[in-house]
Amino acid sequence: xxxxxxxxxxxxxxxxxxxxxxxxxxxxxxxxxxxxxxxxxxxxxxxxxxxxxxxxxxxxxxxxxxxxxxxxxxxxxxxxxxxxxxxxxxxxxxxxxxxxxxxxxxxxxxxxxxxxxxxxxxxxxxxxxxxxxxxxxxxxxxxxxxxxxxxxxxxxxxxxxxxxxxxxxxxxxxxxxxxxxxxxxxxxxxxxxxxxxxxxxxxxxxxxxxxxxxxxxxxxxxxxxxxxxxxxxxxxxxxxxxxxxxxxxxxxxxxxxxxxxxxxxxxxxxxxxxxxxxxxxxxxxxxxxxxxxxxxxxxxxxxxxxxxxxxxxxxxxxxxxxxxxxxxxxxxxxxxxxxxxxxxxxxxxxxxxxxxxxxxxxxxxxxxxxxxxxxxxxxxxxxxxxxxxxxxxxxxxxxxxxxxxxxxxxxxxxxxxxxxxxxxxxxxxxxxxxxxxxxxxxxxxxxxxxxxxxxxxxxxxxxxxxxxxxxxxxx
Numbered sequence: 482x483x484x485x486x487x488x489x490x491x492x493x494x495x496x497x498x499x500x501x502x503x504x505x506x507x508x509x510x511x512x513x514x515x516x517x518x519x520x521x522x523x524x525x526x527x528x529x530x531x532x533x534x535x536x537x538x539x540x541x542x543x544x545x546x547x548x549x550x551x552x553x554x555x556x557x558x559x560x561x562x563x564x565x566x567x568x569x570x571x572x573x574x575x576x577x578x579x580x581x582x583x584x585x586x587x588x589x590x591x592x593x594x595x596x597x598x599x600x601x602x603x604x605x606x607x608x609x610x611x612x613x614x615x616x617x618x619x620x621x622x623x624x625x626x627x628x629x630x631x632x633x634x635x636x637x638x639x640x641x642x643x644x645x646x647x648x649x650x651x652x653x654x655x656x657x658x659x660x661x662x663x664x665x666x667x668x669x670x671x672x673x674x675x676x677x678x679x680x681x682x683x684x685x686x687x688x689x690x691x692x693x694x695x696x697x698x699x700x701x702x703x704x705x706x707x708x709x710x711x712x713x714x715x716x717x718x719x720x721x722x723x724x725x726x727x728x729x730x731x732x733x734x735x736x737x738x739x740x741x742x743x744x745x746x747x748x749x750x751x752x753x754x755x756x757x758x759x760x761x762x763x764x765x766x767x768x769x770x771x772x773x774x775x776x777x778x779x780x781x782x783x784x785x786x787x788x789x790x791x792x793x794x795x796x797x798x799x800x801x802x803x804x805x806x807x808x809x810x811x812x813x814x815x816x817x818x819x820x821x822x823x824x825x826x827x828x829x830x831x832x833x834x835x836x837x838x839x840x841x842x843x844x845x846x847x848x849x850x851x852x853x854x855x856x857x858x859x860x861x862x863x864x865x866x867x868x869x870x871x872x873x874x875x876x877x878x879x880x881x882x883x884x885x886x887x888x889x890x891x892x893x894x895x896x897x898x899x900x901x902x903x904x905x906x907x908x909x910x911x912x913x914x915x916x917x918x919x920x921x922x923x924x925x926x927x928x929x930x931x932x933x934x935x936x937x938x939x940x941x942x943x944x945x946x947x948x949x950x951x952x953x954x955x956x
Contacts, residue, residue, distance in 0.1 A: 502667075503831075503867060509663030517662050518542055520669050522949060526607035528623075529662060530596070532557050532616035539596055541603025549603030553595050557616060563592055564617045567625075571937050572878035578640060584936055586631050586647055593626040593650070609655045609905050609948055613662055622877060622943050624651035624912065625936045639920065644934035651912050651940070655905035657872075657948030660862065668947040671871055674836045678786045680758035680897075682765045683751035685791030685844075687772040687811040689823075690739035694815045697745070697769055737801060738812050738823045744844050746882040747791030753890035754789060754841075758897055773816035774825050783834045783869070787893065789841035794861060795824070806860035808842075827864045835869035839904065842875045843889065843942075862945055872904050872946035883921055884938035888912065905948030915939040 497504040517527055521544040531538045535556040541549040555563075570584040596618075597604070604610055612623055627648050634643040650656070659665055688694040748768050755762055765785075767776055772792070782788055793809040807824040810816075816823070842861065862873050874892075876885070892911040896902055902910075916939050920932040933939055 505663070505667065509661045512662040512666060514540075514542060514548055516666065518544070518548075520666050521611070524608045525611060525949075526604035526609075527611045527613070527659075527662070527665070528597070528600070528604055529613040530615045530618050532560055532618060537596065539600050541597075541600035543603050543607060546606070547603070549600035551596075551599040553599070555595060561617045563588065564621045567592075567621055568878070570935075571940070573937075578931055581935065581937060583633065584625075584644070586627050586633060589625065590627040590630055593628060597623070597626070597650075604654075607654070609657065609903070611657050611659055611665060611948065613659045619658075620877070622656065622940050624649060624654075624656045624909075625940045626650050628653065639929050640931040641920075641935040641938075642932040644936070645916055645932065647934075649916075649936075651909055655903070655909040655948065656944070657905045658943050658945045660866075660945065664866070664946075668866070668871060671869075671947070674786060674838055674871075677784075678836060679760070679765065679784050681755050681760040681787045681789070681893075682767070682780065682782065682785045683755060683760075683789040683791065684767045684772045684777060684810065685747040685751045685789065686743070686745055686768045687792050687809065687823075688769050688815045689741045689743065689809065689812050691812075691815055693743045694770060697743075738809060740800075741793055741809055744792060746886075747844055749882075750843060750886045750889055751789060751791055753886050754787070754893050757890045757894040758787060770811050770816045772811050773813075773818045774810045774821035774823055774829075775816070775818040777810065777825055778821070778829070778833075783836045786837060787839045787841065788835065788837050788870070789839075789843065790825075791841075791843045793844060794842060796860075800824070806864075808861065827860045830861060830864035831867055833865075833868040835865070837870040838872065840865045840870040840873050841889070842873060843880070843885065844876060866946065870946070872944060872948065874908070874942055874944055876941050877943055878937070878941055880941045881938055884915060884933045885941065887918075887933070888915055888939065888942065891915075903949045905944055908942065908944050908948075912939045 493504070493508075521527060521542070523544055525544050527540075527542040529540045529542070533556065535554075537553045537555045537560065539551045539553060567585060567589055570582040573580060573582055575581045610623070614623070628650050629648045631647055634646060636643045686697075688697060751766060751768065752762065755766055760766070767773070767780075790808050795803060795807045795809055797804050797806070803824065803826075805827045807826040808830075810823050810825055811818070812823050813819055813821055862875070865873060874889075888911050891914055892907050895910055896904070896907045899907075915933040918933065919929050920934070921930045922928065923930050
């Protein structure tokens with residue numbers, strides 16, 4: 482053990498000397514309050530939390546003004562239980578709309594009241610909040626905490642419309658997540674991306690086995706049919722809800738890439754974003770067999786502002802022999818890609834060269850309640866930051882198909898239309914548009930079937946990294 486410790490110390494010193502950026506990324510140094518404050522921009526405030534065994538500590542550091550600090554008598558076990566309770570309405574494994582539980586707005590406000598209200602003086606005057614969330618708090622977007630005592634009104638004509646009046650934090654503040662305080666300093670040192678970059682490249686709806694490929698080619702799968710067309714005539718609460726499938730390989734003794742469920746609706750989402758950014762669908766969209774590891778590695782990704790991977794995020798142990806986080810891509814025998822294994826691992830992502838304003842991971846379910854998804858985005862996210870992206874957009878739970886497509890396409894439409902709109906504000910406005918908008922509309926009758934105001938629809942995505950920066954994303 483002593484010899485291994487010495488060898489490890491020598492290796493770490495060698496890495497720090499030869500690859501200082503990577504060393505800082507994987508082992509960030511402590512940052513002083515003064516250094517953090519100096520890297521904040523006007524209108525920004527940094528909120529940092531630490532969840533201990535018996536209590537939680539909260540710092541609020543404004544761009545200008547006094548730092549606020551609070552100690553809260555909430556230990557890890559209590560916060561674990563609270564987050565699990567709130568997430569139960571967001572990741573419910575629901576089969577129908579009626580199966581989606583009521584979101585506990587009273588419990589959510591109680592968490593806000595204990596964590597954020599005591600330090601309001603340090604952040605409330607800002608418009609953009611940069612949040613370093615520790616432990617279980619990283620699994621719950623702070624955007625969906627109500628800022629005032631509230632209760633749900635009685636539901637009237639449209640399902641979930643009673644959530645439209647809840648005073649969510651998102652209504653007043655844009656929220657960006659940071660892996661650490663040190664990451665803020667590193668991200669703020671990145672140069673502005675090249676103006677000559679193309680708008681968008683997307684990889685999605687990979688085929689994990691030959692059966693999935695055959696079904697897609699023969700169009701026997703009816704997954705593209707909207708919920709309204711499938712169930713017209715039934716009561717709204719009985720309508721099927723289309724939540725994206727998540728990997729369930731833990732129930733198998735042996736798990737290969739081919740056991741993963743297909744994500745056919747991600748193709749429509751990527752097309753919607755590509756159209757919003759005026760990308761070339763024939764050249765910049767890689768779907769089905771073309772969503773392959775080989776094409777990811779051979780595409781010049783540094784030429785793109787927005788890069789999207791709409792597929793499963795995996796962690797060590799999800800598949801046989803997988804010992805690091807990875808993105809699942811089309812099976813080699815389906816994609817005619819024999820030189821690769823269909824898994825874009827963290828190590829391989831570290832070797833990519835990016836100059837991206839956004840990397841979108843829209844089907845990774847990165848905030849899973851057991852922490853596994855968060856582990857995936859932690860490893861994959863750090864790798865993408867090292868490779869050269871300024872921000873990540875990640876999904877926190879299995880998203881509902883139509884609202885996810887509406888939110889992501891709206892986000893990039895807004896950024897493309899307004900050079901001065903930051904990434905964080907574009908996401909906030911897109912969330913707001915779902916809450917206030919018409920919701921899911923029956924294409925035949927033109928009537929709203931259900932509202933997107935429940936947070937399961939508008940709050941699944943988190944922005945991680947630099948929420949500001951160079952904004953223009955259109956071609």
